[in-house]
Amino acid sequence: MQPDNLNILKVLWRKGTSQAMRINPGLDPSNLELMELELGDWLLFANNFAKYIPFFPANTSKVTLDNWQLFFEELLAVEDLPQKGTPAYDHLKQSILTKLENFSKEGTLKPQLTLLVAFLQLLENSRGRLNNITKRHLDFYYGDVLGFSKQPAVPDEAFLIIESGKGPKPLLNKGTSFDGGVDALGKKRTYILENEFSPNLAQVSHIKNRYTDSIQRKIKVSQVANSSDGMGEPFKEENQGWWPFGHSLSTATFPALQNASFGFGISLPSLWATAASDKYFSFEFTFKKNLPFSGTAADVHQLFTVQYSGEKGWVEISPFDLQVKSDFQSKVEGNRLTIVLFVDKSQAAIVDQQEKIHGDSKGEGAPLIWFDISCNSQKAFQWIKGLGGTALQKLTIRSIYSNISTPIVESDLGILNPEKPFQPFGSIPKKGSSFYIKYPEWKKKKPTKVTIRGKWSNTPTDFKDWYYGYRDLGSQYLSKGNYFSQHFVPGPGVTQPIKSFLLQPTGFREPLLTNKITVNPDPDNLIVKNNNHFKASLSLNDGQGWTTKISEEVLFEIDGDGFKKTFDVLPGAGKKYLDINEGIKITLLQSFLSELYPRLYALAMSSDQPETPIPNEPYTPLLETLNIDYETEESFDWTATPDPSLKFFVRDDFGWYEENKANKIGIAHTLDNEIYAIPYPEKVGELFIGISGIAPLEQLSLLIQVLEGSENPSQTEETDRLKWSVLVSNYWKDLERENIISDQTDNLLKSGIIVFSLPEEAFNLHHRFESDLVWLRVSSGKTYNATSRVLGIFSQAIKVVLSDNGNDLSHLKDGLPAESIAKMIERKAGIKGVFQPFNSFGGKAPEQDKNYYIRASERLRHKNRSVSLWDIEHLVLQEFPEVYKVKCLNHTCSESFLSPGHVMVLVIPDTLNKNVYDIYQPTFSAAKLNEITSFLEEKSAPQVKIKAVNPLYEEIRINVQVTFYPGLDKSFYMNKLDADIISYLSPWTSGDNLAIDFNNHFNKSSLVYFFEKLGYVDFIQEPRIFRNGTEMGNNILPSSPKHILVSAKSHDVSLYAPVIT
Structure with a gap:
């Protein structure tokens, strides 16, 4: 916001009002005494007066020996009285009182002085009554005339945890008394229950959380949220607290959590x-x-x-x-x-x-x-978010199973061992011999393709040559003549049949020598004419019988020096899958001529003609290797x-569950029935609480103790309410108003008890977390530090309040210590124990006279109306003791300093011994600011737009080169200098009582003087001052009346290194 008019701004450059500035010495009756003289004053007065009165001894009445100061010689021996109020006078007065105390102990004071001292001591009673007239007059005026009364004591409250035993559930009625111990007067403190409570066996068993940082692109989880590292490591500091929704930090106090x-x-x-x-x-x-x-x-x-x-x-x-x-x-x-x-x-x-x-x-x-x-990376975060936010439509699974070398293989004779070379069609393969292949997986799958690959062993180089001696005789019967004659053909010009030569004594010898017959070089009656002669069919069995899939397929395919065979089995037209539940059958369509071989061999051996070819032994198919590949698709x-x-x-990190559209449609609280691949977190932060021992229809009372003030006020918005849910059938169901009976935590900004009445379906079976627990979830849409850190979550919680029976109330200042309340005054059946986990709170002692007079005096001026600046500031300070200083800017809104009808109230919290999120820039939460605004609106005119806000802070960063005195540890003193600069610019950060000043400003010369006064700094070089990153000149002022100059959290301190030329 830019300044509108410098003259207007001069009016707004005020320091505001602090709690200390409310104290008016004129309101303290003790400051005005009608009779001021005390015992020491009377004695000094008498001694001083005595020097003017002559002393006449008893033996002569006309001659004076001295004055009456001799009478006081025993107490003091001075003639001249110092000026009252001076140190000398006070010292002399104190010496008299010390001597009187000694005389009183020893009893050696002279009688005449004893009588005088006794008289003066009796005069103290009259002095007290006379001096009390001022107070009694003020009390009469404020109390009797104006009707003011002192504010009574506010009883403190305490949270208790009730442990109940098994058996019938007890009932604690409203007003049940608890023993708070004995006070300083010897009286028993009694705390009474505010509301009826029926304890049960419900316990907090697990606390987990998950935090999604969209800026840093991280998702962090804690399996044990109430621990230092999220995995159960204890905290290094007592009462440190833990962030309920996790965090993305990585510091000594809060180590990095696990990646989700x-x-x-x-x-x-x-x-x-x-x-x-x-x-x-x-x-x-x-x-x-x-x-x-x-x-x-x-x-x-x-x-x-x-x-x-x-x-x-x-x-x-x-x-x-x-x-x-x-x-x-x-x-x-x-x-x-x-x-x-x-x-x-x-x-x-x-x-x-x-x-x-x-x-x-x-x-x-x-x-x-x-x-x-x-x-674990920004890319992974992007993929997780994308997969979790995009609905699935379809899944296609394709698979390839290759190099299967051990299927179940059988021949017609029995089971074969595929791990060794085997004869798939038996030792005497014939037409119709079958080879069976089964694979158990096929029954569970839907193959779209099967590939059978075999490597044949011991095969002939060429099947035609190997079976050259095997001839097709057609319609002729197998005889010696027919067999021999098929191997020869007549020579040129020879017309007689081949068989006729067999009748000659020499048989075929002479015709062969004379070329009347020759060996047939290219017979046309070969049974095996080429390598493609042997064929087989392939059938599939779907459990109902065999169905021919491939009617004819060559068995031997040339593979280098040998032979192989590959069957590719595909679904038929109109089908997507192969029906092979019971396997595949390969059936020979021809014999390998094993049945013909013995006869042919006998005939060949019976010939006396050396040219007669002897048939080879028929090949018996031998598979050296068998491999199956198959593919599926669904x-x-x-x-x-x-x-x-x-x-x-x-x-996810907490459990699993089935994503099923039909199930989601059947669950009323699942608004989105789509299927997602990843359960991406619905909110920025999620806290999960697992409850054991609770039964349907029972109430759950949870105490959530927070470290109040540990939240970041700038992140807290009243409209961003936390959302409570319960896990029902693996999906989160938002809790309605009737399910949350009471909530005292104000969005986890303060400690309190939440009482739930869980729906019955919360007890349904689930798998998303530990299934034997009932799970609650509270989710937040803000950053991790928008809520306070949590000290503990406890079940079976109740709140009790002090019943004042004339007790000593001194404990109200700091609260009754934890564990002071440990039992009931009257024991109750079914109650095993009572535990007070934290100090009592909320108590206020009766209003003291000093505060009473200040409040009454201010009330007479502002008349409980916020009209002037003075009225607004003093009303806020009285109503909200946690406000240390307040500054009212009239005619000011967030956009302009010239805005008639608008009033802006800047408030600064008290930081001394308080929990503050950022001690460098202390602010109030949005909830507290709204509370202050509502309070002032009730006391303002309707046309006034009043708003309480936090001041704006401007960081001052110092850049300086420094030289320390010789012999000093440079590392240590560089850190000390940084801390001293912070204390100089922001003295409240070091625990000093000095508060934040609205009009704080300084110049470069005062900063240099500060450095010069430091005992360990020799000299500095080139100090530079930056305000919010912008280098400033000699005078450093806030940008506007709304701004406050504060120190940065660290400064740029370096050692001076002179340039050598």
Whole structure:
């Protein structure tokens, strides 16, 4: 706010009024005594007067020996009386009283002086009555004439914790008495119960909190909120208190809390997988709108950790950061988050959850995969917030299971061992021989593709050559002639049949030598004409029978020097999944000619012709290796009817629960029925209180003891009310007015008791926190320091008040110490114990005369109306003792100093031995400012706009180079100089009684003089003064009457280093 008119501002440059300035010596009757002379004064007066009276001895009446001062010779031996009020006079007076005290003890004072002293002491009674006339007159005028009366004592109150036993619940009626011990008069202090109370077994078992700092992008959690580090470490200082909603600090007093973590989990029977395969999973989450961030596979790998239910416990892995194929790559793009995982054979199998191994079973116990993200960076905060604020729409899970080398394999003859080379079709493979492949996982999954890869062993180099001796005779029967003749063809010009040569004595020898016949180089009746001769069909069994999927497929595919075979099995037209619950069957469509081989071999061996080819032994299929790969894909739409097999869980640092749209729709207090991947905090700060031992319909009485004044007043707004909720079926339900019977805490700004009547559904089963407790949550939308620090939260709390039975009330000043009230005056069945955790509070001693006269005098002037500046300032100081100084600015509002009808009241709190959030810039909370404003409005004219505000503070920072005297510890004295500068600019910070001054100002020369007076500073160089970061000249003044100059929390002090040229 800029000054409007300098002449106007001169009127506003006032120092204001402090509590000390209210004291008027003229109101103290003891300052005006009608009879001032005391015993010492009378004796000095008599001694001084005696020197003017001659002394006549008894033996002569005409001759004077001396004066009557000889009479007082025993008490004092001075002739000249010092001036009254001087130190000499006071010293002389005190010496007389000391001598009289000694004479009184020894009894050696002369009789004549004893009589005089006794007379003067009796005169003290008359002196007291005479001097009391002023007070009695003032009391008569104020009390009898004007009707003022002293304010009576205000009884103190105390919070007690009641411990009840098991059995029938006791009832403490209103007025129940508690023993507060014995006072200084020997009388018993009695404290009585204000309201009826029925204790129960409810106890505060856990206190946790979570704080979200959107500026620093941090989320911090405490598992044990009432501890130094949030994990149970005790506080270093007694009564330090803890921030109820957590914090983002990292100091010696408040160490850094743990980073919050969040996660979501997929539980699905089809995730079950043995360790027999290398597994790739792609989880693609589709959201209803684009995510507010994007990311690569490296980002997903960096931010997420993954756990799955393994055979011996939870197995932790990281997202795969390489691309498997086009749709198997981790990334965030548009409205999709894709997380790819890789679990190799060396890692544990993915199994169903078991309570003994994995803890509390989630859902129906199906395999569970958790995706967790810790808020340990600004990027992680952005992802957590985005995932928690964007609703899910769809989930697509794709998986690849590869290198399965141990499926269940069988032939027609029995079970085979896939770990060694085996004969899939038996030792004598024939047409119709079958090979069976089963894999238990297929029953739980929905494969979209199966790939069977086999490596054949001991195969011929070429099947045509190997089976060259095997011929198709067509309709001819197998005979020696037919067999031999098929291997030869007639030479040129030869027309006789081949068989005719067999009738000759030489057989084929002579025709072969004369080229009448030759070996057939390219027979057209080969049974095996090429490597593609042997084929098989492939069938699937869905549990209802075999269905042919591939009617014909070549068994041998060239692979380098050998052969292999790969079957790719895909769903048929109109189908998405393969029905292979009971396995796959591969059936030979031809024999490997094992049944023909013995006869052909016998015929060949019976020939005496060396040119007769001998058939090779037929090949028996031998698989050296068998590997199975298969792929699955499943999609789940959260906007449609949910699939009961899929369980989607979310979790944070406190627990887990299932996100289920149908469940949310069925819960009345869940206004948003969408599915979210992360339970992002609803408010900035959350305090969670776990209650054990409470039963439905029972009331819960909680004492929340706070360190009053520890809050940051600038963060406190009256409109920002805290919200209480209770956990019902894993979701928070706001408590209504009927659920909060009373609340004395004023938004956790002061200590008090909150009494709850919890709804019955609060006792429903939940998993979000410890399930055997009832959980309360209080949430705040402001920063962590907008509320006071908490000293403790206790259940079974009651408030008692002192019943004054003529007791000594001296304890009201500081309160009755904690643990003073430990029992009831009359024992009650069912009550095991009584505990007073903190001092009593709120008591005020009866008004003393001094305060009574000040109040009455001010009342006569302002007449309980806030008309003038003087009226407003004195009304505030009287009503609010915690205000140390007040300054009223008339014609002033927040925007201008020329605003008729507006009055601004600046108030400064008392900081001496008080809890203040910032001792450098002490301020009141918004609640207290509103209270002061309301008080003044009641006493002001309706047209006056009056408002109480905190002053504006301007930080003064000193930049100076300094040289200390030789031999001093530079490190220590640099810190001391910084502290001394702070004390010079803001003396109240060091516990000094000097209060804040509204018109404080100084110049550079006075600062230099301050440095010169310091005994450890040799000289300084280049002192510079900054006000709110702006360098100032010689005179440093506040910017306006609303501003106060204060020291910065530290200054720029450095050692002087001369420049050597």
